[in-house]
Amino acid sequence: MSSAVLQGVPGSTLDTDIWVDLPTRAYMTLYQLVLEHGGKPITKTVYALSDDSLVNFVFHVDGLRDFYREYQRSLPLRWNGMTIQVLPLERILASKKFIRRPKDLLHIPMIEDVLWAQKKQRSASKIRKR
Amino acid sequence: MLKKSEQKWFDLLKGRKHLGEDERILLARSLAASPDVRWQRHENFLRSHGLYKASSRKKFGFN
Numbered sequence: 001m002s003s004a005v006l007q008g009v010p011g012s013t014l015d016t017d018i019w020v021d022l023p024t025r026a027y028m029t030l031y032q033l034v035l036e037h038g039g040k041p042i043t044k045t046v047y048a049l050s051d052d053s054l055v056n057f058v059f060h061v062d063g064l065r066d067f068y069r070e071y072q073r074s075l076p077l078r079w080n081g082m083t084i085q086v087l088p089l090e091r092i093l094a095s096k097k098f099i100r101r102p103k104d105l106l107h108i109p110m111i112e113d114v115l116w117a118q119k120k121q122r123s124a125s126k127i128r129k130r
Numbered sequence: 131m132l133k134k135s136e137q138k139w140f141d142l143l144k145g146r147k148h149l150g151e152d153e154r155i156l157l158a159r160s161l162a163a164s165p166d167v168r169w170q171r172h173e174n175f176l177r178s179h180g181l182y183k184a185s186s187r188k189k190f191g192f193n
Contacts, residue, residue, distance in 0.1 A: 005172050010160040011173055014187065042184070052183035079165045113146055117161055120142050 001107060003086035006079055009114050011107055015046065015054035019087075021067040024059045063098025065092060089115050135176040 001013035022029065027044045034041065038050030045057045064070050064087075074085040087095075093111045096104035132140055132155065139158035143149060149157070160168055176182040181190070 005168055006165040008163070008168060009159075010156050012172055014176070046139045048184040052185055054184050071146065077165055079169065113143075113157060114161065116146060117139060117143055117157065120145065121139070122185060124142070 001069075002094075002115075004076055004089060004092050004111055006086060007075075007089050007114070008118070009089070009107070009110050011110050015056045017056050017058050019058050019061055019067060019070075021071070022059060030057050034095070061095055063095040075125070089118075132158065133162065138162075 001009075001011055002016040007010060007015065020030065030045075030047075031041055034047045034049070034055075039047045039055075041047050042054070045059075047055050047057075061070070070087060070091060071085065073088060073091065074096060075088050076083050084108050089111055093108065093115070096108050096111070135154075135189045136158045139161040140154055143154040143157055146154070160171075163171070173182060
């Protein structure tokens with residue numbers, strides 16, 4: 001949901017999911033990396049970073065294709081002085097529609113509203129350019 | 131009062147009939163903002179409820 005927030009969805013989330021292209025057994029690599037940067041583990045995949053914010057490393061996202069294929073369609077986004085790759089809203093929506101936890105059901109209409117507005121805005125821009 | 135860029139989104143969102151005026155304002159402000167501003171607002175929201183830090187969330191029953 002963090003990347004949806006960055007793309008304009010006015011929702012909230014308590015942690016940031018980071019999709020990593022690693023086998024699940026490689027969680028120790030992430031463990032070392034987080035520890036080197038002052039974070040601490042909460043579970044094998046959830047960490048509190050040095051500012052006490054939470055990140056959750058995910059190795060698979062339900063409802064989506066494999067990492068490589070989704071990465072090819074990911075969007076570069078400038079944030080906090082860095083360029084990060086984020087899943088497009090359409091793909092976040094696809095995952096949430098597949099998973100359908102109560103919190104996903106709350107996020108779905110918000111994402112659909114933003115997608116609708118962005119699509120309208122793009123078509124209005126095209127008309128103005130003609 | 132909405133900024134010009136926010137007003138454009140607000141007007142566009144009038145086509146979304148199920149949204150109330152307050153929801154359209156919220157969406158318009160979010161759509162007009164940069165990713166950094168969006169994230170700052172999100173963090174401010176969590177902080178205002180004492181939910182930003184993992185340690186402060188424990189009293190609400192989170193891990």
